[in-house]
Amino acid sequence: MKTLKYSRQRESIKASLMSRKDHPTADAVYASIREEFPNISLGTVYRNLNLLVELGEVQKLTFGDGKDHFDADTSLHYHFVCRGCGAVIDLPMEPLSDIDQKAQACTAGQVEDHTVFFFGRCADCLKKESH
């Protein structure tokens, strides 16, 4: 049986993640945490992020840009990904409550949850491209 021990690094990582509304990659978290812990290693950041995901305190977002992103908001919500600048933005849109059941009716398996990503251009990129 493994007991969880307190770690200042882990707390800092979680606090950092909770304080930002973007959805940083491990490397971005690493850069941010380094201001408080200049000696922290990237491996520690990865280990703690994965641990937080296992604990259900953080959500991992994967959508095809080659890097995993992390989100301290574990509630079911959807994201918009900008193809111009790569920004990942929360969508204030209520999740479709019946979609899992619809999917359930189409498979012999057990549907547990789902993810939705929208892709396009964010407002900033639209403005820049209109020049």
Add this chain to the structure above:
Amino acid sequence: MKTLKYSRQRESIKASLMSRKDHPTADAVYASIREEFPNISLGTVYRNLNLLVELGEVQKLTFGDGKDHFDADTSLHYHFVCRGCGAVIDLPMEPLSDIDQKAQACTAGQVEDHTVFFFGRCADCLKKESH
């Protein structure tokens, strides 16, 4: 201007992808194509898969298992991913036509398209786990 030239390897890759209903990774395509072209290289498989994606003849699926999967069915459809065995299965479920518009109403950007993945246990894994 770059002109597209015929390539037996590319045709074979596309044919292979069209013939199967699973959603293979580049490595799985490579293994399969090697039966016909024993000397083909993994780099060529990647180059052609990416080219086919650019041409809109193939779709790339990324959902968090660390590898990209490829699908010759480019129509909008949703997938079920089994957490037990990793299988990726097409869901015979009609895509939500109004979801992009709903998302559009929540962002100042331009929504172009979306992806949906369902996660859970496939029938095979449920059976095995019930023992």
Add this chain to the structure above:
DNA sequence: TTTAGTGCAAAAGTTTTGCAAATCG
């Protein structure tokens, strides 16, 4: 013959891991 595609190997980028030292309980 001109240009695109291939094979091979090396490189790049992200994430994981082994291990000795440090920290928590």
Add this chain to the structure above:
DNA sequence: CGATTTGCAAAACTTTTGCACTAAA
């Protein structure tokens, strides 16, 4: 002290790329 966590570096993986050579048009 005993168990977990860290830092560092090396390794593991997937994907991309440079280059000389081959194949298509």
